[in-house]
Amino acid sequence: xxxxxxxxxxxxxxxxxxxxxxxxxxxxxxxxxxxxxxxxxxxxxxxxxxxxxxxxxxxxxxxxxxxxxxxxxxxxxxxxxxxxxxxxxxxxxxxxxxxxxxxxxxxxxxxxxxxxxxxxxxxxxxxxxxxxxxxxxxxxxxxxxxxxxxxxxxxxxxxxxxxxxxxxxxxxxxxxxxxxxxxxxxxxxxxxxxxxxxxxxxx
Numbered sequence: 001x002x003x004x005x006x007x008x009x010x011x012x013x014x015x016x017x018x019x020x021x022x023x024x025x026x027x028x029x030x031x032x033x034x035x036x037x038x039x040x041x042x043x044x045x046x047x048x049x050x051x052x053x054x055x056x057x058x059x060x061x062x063x064x065x066x067x068x069x070x071x072x073x074x075x076x077x078x079x080x081x082x083x084x085x086x087x088x089x090x091x092x093x094x095x096x097x098x099x100x101x102x103x104x105x106x107x108x109x110x111x112x113x114x115x116x117x118x119x120x121x122x123x124x125x126x127x128x129x130x131x132x133x134x135x136x137x138x139x140x141x142x143x144x145x146x147x148x149x150x151x152x153x154x155x156x157x158x159x160x161x162x163x164x165x166x167x168x169x170x171x172x173x174x175x176x177x178x179x180x181x182x183x184x185x186x187x188x189x190x191x192x193x194x195x196x197x198x199x200x201x202x203x
Contacts, residue, residue: 013032013035013077013078014077016028016029016031016032017029017032017069017074017077020032020069021069021070026066029065029066029069030062032077033062033065036077036078036081037058039078039081039082040058040061040081040085041054041055041058043082043085043086043089044057044058044061044085044088044089047086047089047090047092047093048089048092048093053092057085057088057089057092060088061084061085061088064084064088065081065084068084072158072160073160073162073163074160075160075161075162135189135190135193135194136186136190138189138193139185139186139189139190139193140152140186142185142189143182143185143186144178144182146170146174146178147178147179147181147182147185148182149168149178150164150168150170150175150178150179150182151178151179151182151183151186153167153168154179161175161176161179
């Protein structure tokens with residue numbers, strides 16, 4: 001059905017998305033997906049470290065795509081697809097290896113990923129994972145109200161900037177600013193907590 005070789009785009013991404021949404025014809029969606037399938041495969045291979053699993057994931061992501069593109073306002077398909085593929089792989093790793101991942105990213109900057117990955121070991125691994133979750137909750141509570149609400153909706157509920165803008169009746173640029181600042185403050189807070197805990201353990 002699919003090839004992992006990149007294909008030249010005949011129509012722009014938004015046009016194909018609109019054709020699929022209006023007609024329900026998966027030929028439009030598969031044509032769009034084929035443009036970026038080599039990139040999706042690369043992301044899956046990077047995370048899963050297995051060629052066959054990566055190929056399976058590419059097909060699973062397409063199956064998910066059929067429904068997901070109807071639920072979201074997509075401004076830039078390539079970046080949105082990257083996030084979808086990455087999250088799919090992280091969830092697969094969490095399920096297969098019993099790890100917990102917390103991913104904090106933005107649509108514009110896919111390189112800014114903060115992950116907490118803690119394998120559950122017989123000697124205290126579950127406690128470590130619980131501590132990480134507690135730190136995250138504590139740091140979320142320290143965010144300003146607008147930052148906390150925007151971060152929660154964007155990362156935990158996977159809502160778009162436009163959806164948050166509509167729901168909170170907040171200017172779009174303020175939504176983006178609160179998400180960026182909230183993400184930065186969360187990262188700083190969690191790093192500080194880890195340093196404090198590390199200092200206590202060293203005593």
